Structures are given as structure tokens and as C-alpha cells.
Amino acid sequence: MKLENVIVERPYKKVYRCEEGIAKVFEPTHPKEDVFNEALNxxxxxxxGLNIPKVKSVNDIDGKWALVIEYKEGKTLEELMTEHPEKMDEYLEQFxxxxxxIHSKTAPLLGKLKDKLTRQINGLKDVVDATTRYELLTRLDSMPKHHKVCHGDYNPSNVIVxxxxxxxxxxxxxxxxxxASADAAxxxxxxxxxxxKIADKYMNLFCKKSDTAKQYVQQWLPIVAAAQLAKEHVMEKEFLMKWIDIFDYQ
Known part of the structure; x- marks a missing residue:
């Protein structure tokens, strides 16, 4: 497989153009099961039936696992928001x-969000004290169980126009x-x-269009903020800790 120019570079992967489409090439330290799980997801x-690039193959390239998917020509919604700030409201509507x-779909074989959040919160022993973890898990357990498709990292950089x-x-x-409200959080x-400011605009628009109480989405914020601490290179620790502590746990 001939890899061309790098499109995206992260600490654990590089994304290249190639003849077959695009290739996400992961560092050898990135777990093999995560690569195959992403392909399966x-x-x-x-x-x-959602409009997404199709998986083409999973390959071993020079000792590194690579996920090959279709290439879609266009700009990310994030790029368009930056280039045309005057159209922000229009872009947020589309977003x-x-x-x-996405939330209107179901995929019964996908992993369960609650199970994933539980694992992530339980893995925070070196970051969050036992009392806070208990309160977070108690809140998570009390939240309604739904079976809607959740993206998990839905932001304008992951939408191509x-x-x-x-x-x-x-x-x-x-x-x-x-x-779905956890995904929105x-x-x-x-x-x-x-x-x-844009975050607040998004929250108001999501709640209006989905007919969801804002307070309900906000109940998820400490849970998803804590879960994100389990991931590296995603968001700043200080920022996430603020959201974990922002609500009283009743």
C-alpha cells in the first residue's frame, strides 16, 4: 500500500491519503484490539444507513496496524465554522x-455506553478519590438506559461537508x-x-430540537467529564476536573 501525504497527525496515529482512500496508521503501542474494534464499530x-465512509480493510503496514476507509472529499464543519463565522447559526443547525x-438509529451489537463509562470511572483511582467515584457511579446507575447510537466524540471536526x-x-x-443526552453532554x-458561548448555543439548540430538558443533559456532564479523564490527549485535566466538581450529588 502506497501512503501519500499526511492528513492528520496525533500522538498515537497518523492519517494518510492512499489509493484505496485514507489509512489510519496506529503506533505499535496502540492496542491491536482497539484498531479492530474501531473497524467493527x-x-x-x-x-x-447513516452517511459514513465505509471500512475497506485492516492491514499490517511495517509492523503497524492500519485501518483503511473510504475517502470523502470536502472540508470539515470545523473548518467552515472558522472560515465563515457569520454562518455559525446555520452550521450549528446542520450539526x-x-x-x-445519529440518535434515531439503533445498532444492537455496539457496546453499551453505560458499561464503557463504568469501566472508565473505575479506572480513575489515581486521579479521582473513592468518594467521588462512588458518587459518579451512583449517578450513572440512576440514569435511564437507552439503546440509541452514540458517536462518543461528536464535534465539528468529525463532520465532512x-x-x-x-x-x-x-x-x-x-x-x-x-x-443520547450523554452523547450531547x-x-x-x-x-x-x-x-x-458556542457550547451554550449548542446546548440550547440540541435541547430545543430534541425536546430534552437542559437539566437532564447537565446531569450527564460530571459523568462524561470523569470518563474522559481515562483517555489521553483528549482534553485538559484541569478543565475536566472543574466539570466533575461543578454539581452537587444528591
Whole structure:
């Protein structure tokens, strides 16, 4: 496989153009099971009919695992928001409508969001004290169980806008089935890390379009913020800790 120019570079992977589409090439330290799980997640989401790039293969390239998927020409919604800030409201409308389309789907073979959040919170022994972990897990256990497709990292950089206006959702590594409001809470945090004003606009729009009480989405914020601490290179620790502590646990 001939790898061309690098499109994206992260500490644990590089994304290249190639003849077959794009290749996500992971560092040797990245767990093999995570690469195959991402391919499986993407294949399962494909089956829902959502407009996403199709998985083509998983390969070993010079001792590194690579996930090859279709290439979709276009700009990310994040790029368009930066280039045309005057259209921010229009882009947010498209963004939320697309997220609601994701949440309208089910994929029974995807892993369960509650199970994943529980594992992540339980793994925070060196970061969060036992009392806080207990309160977080108690709150998580009390939240309603749903079975909607959740992206897990839904933000404007993961939406590609084609020249004809078609929207494609990429990067399904964190996909699960679960409560849509938890997914929205994660998106809110991703916005808030960069721009609190836009985060608030997103929250208001999501709650209006989905007919969801804002307080309900907010109940998920400490849970998803804590879970994100288990991931490296995702968000700043100080920022996440603020959200874990922001609500009283009743």
C-alpha cells in the first residue's frame, strides 16, 4: 500500500491519503484490539444507513496496524465554522440535525455506553478519590438506559461537508449504544473546551430540537467529564476536573 501525504497527525496515529482512500496508521503501542474494534464499530454503524465512509480493510503496514476507509472529499464543519463565522447559526443547525439523525438509529451489537463509562470511572483511582467515584457511579446507575447510537466524540471536526453539501460523519472509534443526552453532554464539553458561548448555543439548540430538558443533559456532564479523564490527549485535566466538581450529588 502506497501512503501519500499526511492528513492528520496525533500522538498515537497518523492519517494518510492512499489509493484505496485514507489509512489510519496506529503506533505499535496502540492496542491491536482497539484498531479492530474501531473497524467493527464503523461496520456496525454502516449497517444503520447513516452517511459514513465505509471500512475497506485492516492491514499490517511495517509492523503497524492500519485501518483503511473510504475517502470523502470536502472540508470539515470545523473548518467552515472558522472560515465563515457569520454562518455559525446555520452550521450549528446542520450539526445538531445530523446528531439527531445519529440518535434515531439503533445498532444492537455496539457496546453499551453505560458499561464503557463504568469501566472508565473505575479506572480513575489515581486521579479521582473513592468518594467521588462512588458518587459518579451512583449517578450513572440512576440514569435511564437507552439503546440509541452514540458517536462518543461528536464535534465539528468529525463532520465532512462535501462540495454538493452532503454531510459525512467520521471517526467512530468511540461509538456505543446508549443515552443520547450523554452523547450531547460530551459534545457540549468538546465545544466548551474551545468556546463557552458556542457550547451554550449548542446546548440550547440540541435541547430545543430534541425536546430534552437542559437539566437532564447537565446531569450527564460530571459523568462524561470523569470518563474522559481515562483517555489521553483528549482534553485538559484541569478543565475536566472543574466539570466533575461543578454539581452537587444528591
Amino acid at each position: 464503523q461496520a456496525r454503524v454502516e449497517a444503520t 445538531v440535525d445530523l446528531q439527531l439523525e 462535501g462540495e454538493d453539501g452532503s454531510l459525512y460523519i467520521v471517526d467512530w472509534a468511540h461509538a456505543t449504544q446508549g443515552n 460530551m459534545t457540549y464539553l468538546l465545544f466548551a473546551l474551545k468556546d463557552q
